[in-house]
Amino acid sequence: MQAGIVGLPNVGKSTIFNALTAAGAESANYPFCTIEPNVGVVTVPDPRLQRIQKVIATQRVIPAVVEVVDIAGLVRGASKGEGLGNQFLGHIRSVDAILHVVRCFDDPDVVHVDGGVDPLRDIETIDIELGLADLDSLSRQVDRLGKKARGGDKESQAKVEVLQKALTLIEQGKPARAGQWDVHQEKILREAGLITAKPVLYVCNVPESDAATGNAWTARVAERAKAEGAGMVVLSGKIESEVAELPPEDRADFLSALGLTEPGLNALAREAYRLLGMQTYFTAGEKEIRAWTFPKGAKAPQCAGIIHSDFERGFIRAEVYTIPDLEAAGGEAGLKAAGKLRVEGKEYVVQDGDVLHFRFNV
Numbered sequence: 497m498q499a500g501i502v503g504l505p506n507v508g509k510s511t512i513f514n515a516l517t518a519a520g521a522e523s524a525n526y527p528f529c530t531i532e533p534n535v536g537v538v539t540v541p542d543p544r545l546q547r548i549q550k551v552i553a554t555q556r557v558i559p560a561v562v563e564v565v566d567i568a569g570l571v572r573g574a575s576k577g578e579g580l581g582n583q584f585l586g587h588i589r590s591v592d593a594i595l596h597v598v599r600c601f602d603d604p605d606v607v608h609v610d611g612g613v614d615p616l617r618d619i620e621t622i623d624i625e626l627g628l629a630d631l632d633s634l635s636r637q638v639d640r641l642g643k644k645a646r647g648g649d650k651e652s653q654a655k656v657e658v659l660q661k662a663l664t665l666i667e668q669g670k671p672a673r674a675g676q677w678d679v680h681q682e683k684i685l686r687e688a689g690l691i692t693a694k695p696v697l698y699v700c701n702v703p704e705s706d707a708a709t710g711n712a713w714t715a716r717v718a719e720r721a722k723a724e725g726a727g728m729v730v731l732s733g734k735i736e737s738e739v740a741e742l743p744p745e746d747r748a749d750f751l752s753a754l755g756l757t758e759p760g761l762n763a764l765a766r767e768a769y770r771l772l773g774m775q776t777y778f779t780a781g782e783k784e785i786r787a788w789t790f791p792k793g794a795k796a797p798q799c800a801g802i803i804h805s806d807f808e809r810g811f812i813r814a815e816v817y818t819i820p821d822l823e824a825a826g827g828e829a830g831l832k833a834a835g836k837l838r839v840e841g842k843e844y845v846v847q848d849g850d851v852l853h854f855r856f857n858v
Contacts, residue, residue, distance in 0.1 A: 731760025
């Protein structure tokens with residue numbers, strides 16, 4: 497699963513990406529400094545790993561990760577091929593969620609492509625371009641499928657109905673994600689490659705002085721996000737870059753002096769993980785404690801297959817316990833003695849935070 501960082505040129509996308517992935521220094525201050533998408537793997541901070549480690553001594557701890565793609569900046573007319581429009585739209589269609597970086601800082605040394613800071617205008621610019629791109633794509637798909645639908649093909653008829661509903665929404669100036677869709681309809685939208693159907697998290701890039709409190713610009717973005725059911729985080733790309741370069745032991749004091757309890761990127765990573773609809777189960781043993789990512793609603797065999805396909809193919813059972821029960825029991829021996837180590841079969845729906853041992857035979 498991938499989240500794509502998008503936004504206008506010079507809003508701080510690559511600065512934030514580099515801090516997220518420790519990928520290097522800030523990119524040059526001019527549009528299109530990111531031409532091909534860079535892909536980075538971002539760890540998801542999760543205090544539950546440390547809670548397990550306090551009870552089960554282990555050699556290493558491996559957190560969950562989110563794959564983040566840094567995509568070239570978009571300008572007006574991208575849907576018609578302006579700037580790097582075609583590359584941008586192609587890359588963004590391939591990601592599963594959108595991290596929309598919005599400029600909420602003023603800096604005369606950093607050129608704004610539209611002449612001044614206005615985050616809502618910037619959001620509208622990108623939304624319009626994405627909507628126009630989807631309109632073009634939808635019109636072509638509806639025309640193509642319509643021929644089969646008129647011929648009596650039931651699958652094509654179902655697809656046309658969903659795509660036509662999405663087309664109507666976008667013509668009204670709304671993203672496809674604003675519609676009410678069931679699981680089957682969502683699958684059709686994904687297969688159609690609709691950009692405006694993807695979930696969005698607004699990332700407000702603010703000056704250092706506003707990292708802890710936000711500012712008038714972020715307040716406007718918050719209203720917009722709430723109205724459309726999107727998420728939002730506030731951070732300072734400059735601070736995050738500085739934190740990434742500090743030794744880990746110095747970071748807490750640096751952040752505290754700025755009125756922050758943790759890097760803004762921690763919240764961004766967690767929200768990106770949530771945005772992708774992911775949950776976490778854990779495995780724990782003497783060699784390692786590891787967080788595994790799974791889609792909400794997955795059953796035990798499917799989750800076992802995330803570790804290795806043999807685990808799913810030869811699944812027998814899952815031994816399950818919770819972290820609070822582990823802490824209360826003081827270890828797995830105590831869990832067994834207290835009857836807190838459950839045995840679950842193939843129909844068990846894994847819960848976020850479960851600790852699992854899989855038993856299999858191939």
